[in-house]
Structure formats: structure tokens, C-alpha cells
Amino acid sequence: MRVLALFPLVLRNLLRQRRRALIAVFSVAFGIAALSVANGYIAWMFYDFREATIESQYAHIQLTRPHYHEDGRADPFRFLLPEDSTAASLAKLDHVRGWGARLAFSGLLSKGETTLSFIGEGFNPATDLTGDRALRIIAGRKLTPADRNTILLGKGLALQLGAQPSDAVVILVDNPGSGLSAIDANVAGIFESVSKAYDDSALLVxxxxARKLLKVSGAHSWLVYLDKTENTATVAEALRRQFDPRQFEVRTWDQLAEFYARAVDLFRQQLDVVRFIVFAIILLGIGNTMMMSVMERTGEIGTMMALGVRRRAVLGQFLAEGALIGLLGGISGLLLAWLASIGVDALQIEMPPPPSLTRGYIARILLTPTIAAEALGIAVMTTVLASLYPAWKASRMMIVDALRKNK
Incomplete structure (x- = not known):
């Protein structure tokens, strides 16, 4: 109740110096708008990068044999999963959009006199890598369930091999049990994922x-795609309860995409620098404004204390003024950031791909409730801190000295 009763007085004090109050509010607003725009842009970049990484490479969840990701390259045939029928229950889980078996292998790819090494994967064209985000075809076409002895090449691998859609190639692999195995295949299309390193060596069949070529059944991993990435932890926990942990290992996309985690950490550190700059600007600007207000109202403060207003109440009044400036500036800053997000969406600005990646993205500003709450919190906290010393100085005035200012 005391806070509500104090609000009209605080607002009246700010309106007495409208120009100074507006300058203070807008200095906070522009700082908060800059922080929110930077935060929202990076949040959108993370979101787009995350979804593209999930759809094109890792899926939301992978089921493998234990330790496959650490030791599978050395002896991949020791980590084969059972027949696909064992995984049929995956499609019945809540939030599961689809799943697909993957069989990894490596070998040599030849076209004419050119021979290159590759890292390949067998996948089910009917259920896996079906969306444009998952598999971006830049030449030729996608594979269909009816295709046989037909492959897709990563952009970098196709360029090194000099291969184009409809070209004939030879795939050669080494099976530990039966020796060399080869098939003739045609190139159906050339694809581009989010990772240049992956595209430089990737082959999909x-x-x-792939099972015929390797003379095996089963797969190395089962990839699970969800309706929303936010449900990853819930579904992963359900899978860990359903499948024997001695026979199956469940890993989520963020456990597999290490480069994504490193990129997130890097950008968060950069965003911390932006926060510090905004914090410092608001702190200095509002501190100066509040100190000037204290100096101009010295006589008024002396009169208040002479009439019995406690020093604690004087301190609280100036802190409340700072908090109100922060609140108004934070709300105005969020409004400016929202207008900026509308403008950026309308412009459809195409950004270049980050280092080591192949795809650019359309710039957007993603203003989430978390970003808005953080911005308001920083605005109010910073202005209260900036008001702390001027408020303390006002509350510690000697009444007699302050009253002399009225003369």
C-alpha cells in the first residue's frame, strides 16, 4: 500500500522536469532496444541453426548401441542394431513425428579416372530426410522409396569428383567378413546441408x-524426429525407460552437435559484452540525472525532513523514481525492438553463412517472453543502482543546511 501511495508523488516529481525525465527514459529505452534487438537476433540465429542441424544431420534423438559414437568408426559392424521391426514402437510415442534407420559406412567412390574416399549413410527415403530443411537439393532430385542403386552426393564431394546428376559412379567398400564389395550406381542429385565439412565427404543411398552392399541387416542408429525440439528431453527420458540401457544408448541432438554448443557459448560471451555496455551507459546517464535532481531539490528535501519525513522515506522516494524511469524506459525499449523486428521481417534480409557452414539465413528478431523479462529486469535494476548514491546522499542531508537552500 505504501508503494501505491508513493507512486503519484514519484510520478509528479518526474513530470516537474519533463524534458530531463524524457531524456532519461529514452536513454534507457534506446539501450534496452539495442540489447533486445541483439538478443532477439542471436536467439533467432540459434533457433534456425539448431533446427537445420537437427533436420539435416542428427535428428532430435538417436538410439545406438552403447559406445557406438566413441568406438563405432574403428569397428562399425560390432555395433549393429537389430531389425527395424524392433523399433516399430518408436512411432507410437507422444510427440514423435517420424523415425528412420541409418546405416553408416565408408569406402571409395569412382567416376572415370577420379577416385575419392567418402563417408556414407543408408537411409529410408520414405520417412527420413523428407523436408527441404532436412535435405536441400541444389541439383537433380531427391531419392524415392522405389530407387535402387541410386545415390545423393554432398556438394563438396560432387565438385571434387566432377559428378553431375545422372552420372554413373562405382561405390567400393571393404567388408571385414567377405572382402571387397562394389556396386554401380547413378547420381540422382546433389545436396547441401548446414555443414561444409559434411558436404565435402557425404554420400547417401x-x-x-547399403545393406546389400555391406551384406548386413539392421542399422547403426535409429533417428527420431519430434514435433517440437522443446520435447526432446521428455521423449529421450521415455526412450531410456523403454529400451534396455545395456543394449541401447539414447543421445539427444545437443549431446551430438558439439560445434553447435561451442557456437552458442561464443555468441553468449559476445552478448555479455553488449549487456555490460548497455548497463554502463544506463548507470552513468541515470546516475547523473538523479544527482542533478537531488541538487535542485535540496531545499525541498530539507523541508520534508523538517516536517517529520524519515530519511528512509526520502531514500525510498528517490529509488522509486529511478525504478519508474527504468520501467518506462524498459517498456519503451521493448516497443522500439518490436517495431524493429517488424521492419527486419519486412525487409527479408538474407545473411551470409557463418564460418564452416554452407547456408545463410533470413535475418529475424525473435522477441521471446524470456528476452522481454530480462530486458525489463536490466532496465529497472540498472536505474535503481544508478539512483542508489544520489538517494543516499539526499537522505543523509543535514536538515539545517538543506533548509538554507530555500532562502
Whole structure:
């Protein structure tokens, strides 16, 4: 109740110096708008990068044999999963959009006199990598469930090999049990994922062709796609309860995409620098404004204390003024950031791809409730801190000295 009763008085004090109050509010607003725009832009970049990484490489969740990701390259045939029928229950789980078996292998790819090493995967064209975000075809076409002895090449691998859609190639692999195995195949299309390193060596084939080539059944991993990335932890926990941990290992996309975690950490550190700059600007600007207000109202403060107003109440009044400036500036800053997000969406600005990645993205500003709450919190906290010393100085005035200012 005391705070509500104090509000009209605080607002009246600010309106007495409208120009100074507006300058203070807008200095906070522009700082908060800059921080919110930077925060929202990076949040959108993380979101777009995350979804593209999930759809094109890792899926939301992977089921493998234990320690496959650490030791599978050395002896991949020791980590084969059972037949696909064992994984049929995956499609019945809540939030599961689809799943697909993957069979990894490596070998040599030849076209004419050119021979290159590759890292390949067999997948089910009917259920896996079906969306444009998952598999971006830049030449040719996607694979269909009816395709046999047909492959997709990563952009970098196709460029090094000099291969184009409809070209004939030879795939050669080494099976530990049966020796060398080869098939003739045609290039259906050339794709581009989010990772340049992956595209430089990637080859995709229908999983039935991969099993025939390797003379095996089963797969190395089962990839699970969800309706929303936010449900990853819930579904992963359900899978850990459903499948025997001695036979199956469940890993989420963020456990597999280490480069994504490193990129997030880097940008968060950069955003911390932006926060510090905004914090310092508001702190200095509002501190100066509040100190000038204290100096101009010295006589008024002396009169208040002479009439019995406690020093604690004087301190609280000036802190409340600072908090109100922060609140108004924070709300105005969020409004400016929202207008900026509308403008950026309308402009459809295409950004270049980050280092080591192949895809650019359309710039957007993603203003979430978390970003808005953080911005308001920084605005109010910073202005209260900036008001702390002027408020303390006002509350510690000697009444007699302050009253002399009225003369």
C-alpha cells in the first residue's frame, strides 16, 4: 500500500522536469532496444541453426548401441542394431513425428579416372530426410522409396569428383567378413546441408542398397524426429525407460552437435559484452540525472525532513523514481525492438553463412517472453543502482543546511 501511495508523488516529481525525465527514459529505452534487438537476433540465429542441424544431420534423438559414437568408426559392424521391426514402437510415442534407420559406412567412390574416399549413410527415403530443411537439393532430385542403386552426393564431394546428376559412379567398400564389395550406381542429385565439412565427404543411398552392399541387416542408429525440439528431453527420458540401457544408448541432438554448443557459448560471451555496455551507459546517464535532481531539490528535501519525513522515506522516494524511469524506459525499449523486428521481417534480409557452414539465413528478431523479462529486469535494476548514491546522499542531508537552500 505504501508503494501505491508513493507512486503519484514519484510520478509528479518526474513530470516537474519533463524534458530531463524524457531524456532519461529514452536513454534507457534506446539501450534496452539495442540489447533486445541483439538478443532477439542471436536467439533467432540459434533457433534456425539448431533446427537445420537437427533436420539435416542428427535428428532430435538417436538410439545406438552403447559406445557406438566413441568406438563405432574403428569397428562399425560390432555395433549393429537389430531389425527395424524392433523399433516399430518408436512411432507410437507422444510427440514423435517420424523415425528412420541409418546405416553408416565408408569406402571409395569412382567416376572415370577420379577416385575419392567418402563417408556414407543408408537411409529410408520414405520417412527420413523428407523436408527441404532436412535435405536441400541444389541439383537433380531427391531419392524415392522405389530407387535402387541410386545415390545423393554432398556438394563438396560432387565438385571434387566432377559428378553431375545422372552420372554413373562405382561405390567400393571393404567388408571385414567377405572382402571387397562394389556396386554401380547413378547420381540422382546433389545436396547441401548446414555443414561444409559434411558436404565435402557425404554420400547417401537407400538403406536397402547399403545393406546389400555391406551384406548386413539392421542399422547403426535409429533417428527420431519430434514435433517440437522443446520435447526432446521428455521423449529421450521415455526412450531410456523403454529400451534396455545395456543394449541401447539414447543421445539427444545437443549431446551430438558439439560445434553447435561451442557456437552458442561464443555468441553468449559476445552478448555479455553488449549487456555490460548497455548497463554502463544506463548507470552513468541515470546516475547523473538523479544527482542533478537531488541538487535542485535540496531545499525541498530539507523541508520534508523538517516536517517529520524519515530519511528512509526520502531514500525510498528517490529509488522509486529511478525504478519508474527504468520501467518506462524498459517498456519503451521493448516497443522500439518490436517495431524493429517488424521492419527486419519486412525487409527479408538474407545473411551470409557463418564460418564452416554452407547456408545463410533470413535475418529475424525473435522477441521471446524470456528476452522481454530480462530486458525489463536490466532496465529497472540498472536505474535503481544508478539512483542508489544520489538517494543516499539526499537522505543523509543535514536538515539545517538543506533548509538554507530555500532562502
Amino acid at each position: 537407400p538403406i536397402d542398397d
